[in-house]
Amino acid sequence: MDTNSINRYASAIREAIVAHEADIECLDREIGDGDHYINMKRGCEAIAGLANELNGLDASDALNKIGMKLLSTIGGASGPLFASFFMAMGKSLKTSEAISINHLAAAFDAGVQAIMQRGKAQTGEKTMLDVLVPVAQTFKHMAEQGHTRPEIAAALKKTASEGLESTRNMLATKGRAAGLGERAIGHLDAGAKSCQVMIHAVCDLVLAG
Structure with a gap:
């Protein structure tokens, strides 16, 4: 993965988030604070605006720069969480000269662990x-088993959609939704929807070759 790929993924994510504005805003109005989509769009635009600055950087430094930008751009709880994700990914890739699919999988996992630690949350x-x-x-798991990138991308899209759907019948324990108690049951989580959209956008690029 290089900065050209990062910029392509960022552009695809921005387009996907904008395309799903109605879905994300509807979910957030139902059980959230109502500002999730605005913050996500602001973050996507901030990353897109970094494109020229990222050129020439290695993947580690580019991801860290994205994290720092998000920390100062996105409001609410999302900013520090997504910033932690990208900065942890960057740190994980710091010692990797030739980045393999296994390195990317480990870096993604490091980013997710950083969100868990920063948000003091779990599944x-x-x-x-x-x-x-x-x-x-x-x-x-699939990287360790030696699956191809298209196989992994297809599986990650399926996993992301299943994860999103799993939030429908959960009680919420974080944010405004936590105060709704059982009234939040039956609604999908807006943050989970945004992540599903972003993962699908990146995987679709991989599948398109």
């Missing part, structure tokens, strides 16, 4: 982690 709490954790696990 089963109706958050983005209900998508990110199973995706990280599937990614690492």
Whole structure:
């Protein structure tokens, strides 16, 4: 993975988030704070604006720069969480000269672990982690088993969608949704939806070759 790939993925993610504006905003209005989509769009635009600055950097430094930018750009709880994700990924790739699929899987897992630590959260709490954790696990397992990138991308799309759907019947223990108690049951989590959208966008690029 190089900065050209990172910029391509960032562009695809931005387009996908904008395309799913109605879905994300609807979910957030139902059980969230109502500002999730705005923050996600702001973060995507901030990353897109870094494209020229990222050129020439190695993947580790580029991801760290993205994390720092998000920390100062996205409001609410999302900023520090996504910043931690990218910075942890960058740190994980720091010593990797030739980045393999196994390195990427390990870096993604490191990013997810950073979100868990920063947010003091785990799976089963109706958050983005209900998508990110199973995706990280599937990614690492399939990379270790030697599956091809298209095979992994297809599996990660399926895992992300299943993770999103799993949030529907969960009680929420984080954010505004936690105060709704059982009234939040039956609704998908907006943060999980955003993560599903982003993962699908990246995987679709991989599948398109």
